Amino acid sequence: MVEKDFSEQEHQDALNHLKESIPANEELESMVNIFKAFGDMTRVKIILALSKTPLSVGEIADTLDMSQSSISHQLSLLRQLNLVTSVRHGRNIHYRLSDQHIITIFGQTKDHIIEDEND
Template identity: 40%
Template sequence: MQIKPEAVERCGDTVIHEETVNRVRELMPPDETLYDLAELFKVFGDSTRVRILWALDESEMCVCDIAALLGMTQSAVSHQLRHLKQAKLVTNRREGKTVFYSLADEHVRQVFDQALEHILEDRYE
């Protein structure tokens, strides 16, 4: 399919394909939604948090265990758990001195699985 010239204006002035731009603009979700989406992905965009989420998908764990599993400081893990909780991706319950964290959302696994497909597809081509 060829792109038909919708307008003859230069790029610098208005737009080259004005109709396309206008059509897509109407189809776009509100900026706030796309901003929230990016914010959520930003939370996923750190290997420490990804590892924590993956671990919690296997089992509820306390901070100390996560730190041991990942070979990280208790403080670093605690800071990241804070982010994950703010994003409502994990919840926690206290049992004495210990605080157990677990996944708060069943979508996480599905998002990860879809993203993994993209990665694996790239690897073996």
């Protein structure tokens, strides 16, 4: 790589400090894990459903036409990431979004896509 092509001092400066400016894995991991959680259709739908109202596991399974087990596994993952919280009510367990922030992030991402389409 020869790479003297930008030929601007500005770019050289940026390059010099670039490596140090990238956070270490440990620092990025929690963010990456949250995006990983958002990168699955089932989990996105669970989150969208919970954004309307708190729901029991069975209600989510019904709504999404998926097995109880599958939903439960996914909720367990979302719970580990603190994206949802759960409270037992008798035989049911009510899940809710831990933070409306999440929906904002979905919105921002939708916006990015919209921008794309106007090309």
